[in-house]
Amino acid sequence: DTGVSQNPRHKITKRGQNVTFRCDPISEHNRLYWYRQTLGQGPEFLTYFQNEAQLEKSRLLSDRFSAERPKGSFSTLEIQRTEQGDSAMYLCASSLDRASGNTIYFGEGSWLTVV
Amino acid sequence: AQSVTQPDIHITVSEGASLELRCNYSYGATPYLFWYVQSPGQGLQLLLKYFSGDTLVQGIKGFEAEFKRSQSSFNLRKPSVHWSDAAEYFCAVGAPPRSADGLTFGKGTHLIIQP
Numbered sequence: 001d002t003g004v005s006q007n008p009r010h011k012i013t014k015r016g017q018n019v020t021f022r023c024d025p026i027s028e029h030n031r032l033y034w035y036r037q038t039l040g041q042g043p044e045f046l047t048y049f050q051n052e053a054q055l056e057k058s059r060l061l062s063d064r065f066s067a068e069r070p071k072g073s074f075s076t077l078e079i080q081r082t083e084q085g086d087s088a089m090y091l092c093a094s095s096l097d098r099a100s101g102n103t104i105y106f107g108e109g110s111w112l113t114v115v
Numbered sequence: 116a117q118s119v120t121q122p123d124i125h126i127t128v129s130e131g132a133s134l135e136l137r138c139n140y141s142y143g144a145t146p147y148l149f150w151y152v153q154s155p156g157q158g159l160q161l162l163l164k165y166f167s168g169d170t171l172v173q174g175i176k177g178f179e180a181e182f183k184r185s186q187s188s189f190n191l192r193k194p195s196v197h198w199s200d201a202a203e204y205f206c207a208v209g210a211p212p213r214s215a216d217g218l219t220f221g222k223g224t225h226l227i228i229q230p
Contacts, residue, residue, distance in 0.1 A: 033217050035217070040222070040223075041222055041223070042119075042207075042220030042222050042223050043159070043205070043220050044220075045217040045218065045219070048217055056217070091158060091159070093159075093217075102147075102209065103149075103161065103164055104149075104161075104217070104218060105161065106151070106159040106161075107158050108157055108158040109157070109158045111156070
């Protein structure tokens with residue numbers, strides 16, 4: 001069990017540029033989540049995949065954000081035309097869908113700074 | 116809609132003293148409850164979870180939490196804290212299994228350990 005892996009861990013970009021983050025979930029996990037966390041706040045849910053299907057999107061996820069999970073394995077989160085308000089840590093998490101309850105495991109996060 | 120309140124933004128405890136971090140939740144059905152810990156600049160590590168059964172749950176690093184339905188609480192406790200426990204602690208509530216919802220987090224409690 002190698003855990004949830006995210007990269008890059010840190011990204012500094014200029015306003016208006018596009019950025020992409022990658023997440024590799026725990027290998028047998030069929031659910032994958034993206035959260036955003038700003039300083040002094042708890043993580044906020046962005047979107048969720050069951051295998052390759054994106055089943056839920058938060059209203060926090062504007063049209064500039066897009067997430068994919070091709071083949072139900074790794075996932076990417078792309079932010080287009082970045083704004084300073086996008087500066088945050090983007091957390092990926094995964095879980096195995098069980099009738100007894102889902103335990104969600106988080107990665108180390110990807111820090112985005114938009115300058 | 117589900118929500119989580121962590122009333123204490125900061126708590127300072129002496130090393131070796133006992134600890135209790137408060138968490139109150141709002142959820143219309145049986146909640147699935149979690150405590151996570153986050154060190155600066157890092158992702159979230161699961162401390163413990165409650166899905167059903169015994170309302171006193173044991174976690175890693177000597178932590179425990181008690182689910183009290185009548186008080187809508189899930190407080191985290193540790194009998195004797197260590198300097199390495201200094202971190203941000205998040206309580207979260209999750210929807211039932213097979214639900215599309217992710218976790219809803221509180222804003223966190225920052226734990227400071229003084230010598």
